[in-house]
Amino acid sequence: MSNQNNCRVDETDKTGVEHTAPGLSRRSALRSLAGAGLLGLAGVSAVSGSASASSSSFLHSGSCSRITGVGVGRNGSFTPVDAPAMVSPYHENGNPPWSSAFSADAQHVWYCPSGTCDISQPADERIRLEQTFNLDTVPSTATLSVAADNAAEVYLNGTFVRTIGYYPPMVGQDVVPFLQTGENTLEIRAWNDPMYGDTPAAIIFEMKAPLSPQSCEPTTVDVNIDVKPDSDDNAINPNSKGVTPVVVYSTDDFDATTLDVSSLAFGPGGASAAHGGHVDDVDGDGLMDLVLHFPTQDAGFADGDTEANLVGQTNDGTDVLGTDAIKTVGGKGKDRGRAR
DSSP states (O other), rough: OOOOOGGOOOEEESSEEEEEEEEOOOOOOHHHHHHHHHGGGGGOOEEOOOBBBOEEEEEEETTOOOOEEEESSTTOOOOEOOOEEEEEEGGGOOOOOOOGOOOTTOOOOOOOOSSHHHHHHOOOOOOOHHHHHEEEEESSSOOEEEESEEEEEEEEEEEEEEEEEESSSEEEEOOOGGGOOOEEEEEEEEEOGGGGGSSEEEEEEEEOOOOOOOOOOOOEEEEEESSSTTTTOEEEEEESSSSSEEEEESSOOOGGGEEEEEEEEETTTTTTOOOOEEOOOOOOOSSHHHEEEEEEHHTTTTTTTOOEEEEEEESSSSSEEEEOOOOOOOOOOOOOOOOO
């Protein structure tokens, strides 16, 4: 998949959402997802049931789907994002009557940057959802069902399939002519009609085809970090008003200097770097490493913590996670409700 910085805007669709050529990075907002406890969603399988040439497996809307663009207002600005589609409580609203067209595994989703979806979404919000999947061969049968509140356009591999309104949903649409061997991309451009202001909005889809087992692509690269590189025990006083140094090491497979420093979050509190960092060959291996400093109190460590995490992204949108052992000294630090 190409990175987000290389995405090409081709056109504006009928709902006002620009169309970006397939092949987007899988950027996710690690900082907000970690805070919401949702990091694990990226590894959830998108397919249930067994797959063979004679049986149908199902590709559902859910955690493997990506929201890759958001706009508000037909003439407003359009923001190219890449974040997981979030499960919406829309179905609890009991409306519209399309649930019977989908299996229980299909989920209503929308773009929810806070990490939690409300039933109602901004008036005139337009989002683009993408789901990629692989086919060893083009199947002889494949159907797609899609519903959206209020409207949506459906594309497969960049080719327009159909426009759908509020009701009825698109059910059992034959999509074999749109499929290809190898990677395929389903794209749904949805629109929340502004007529009534902020109103319920959601997308739900389901594909039935003889698919190979599918799973979300890994979205996080493990990186080697060293908290307090001049210390043997990495002792941290959570109440310190100073900064905690952290080194991110480069390896043959990872260049630490490609990190987007502004995206980095250190410790349970998600501390931001105190400065832009500097490069140095800390371990003498001939590769330039990245040296950072984080405000210790902002990192949010508590008495008894034994591990420190660093999350963030590279400049091309690849998510990273680094972990190092620590020990806390000199105070209880942040109270996170631990039993003592």
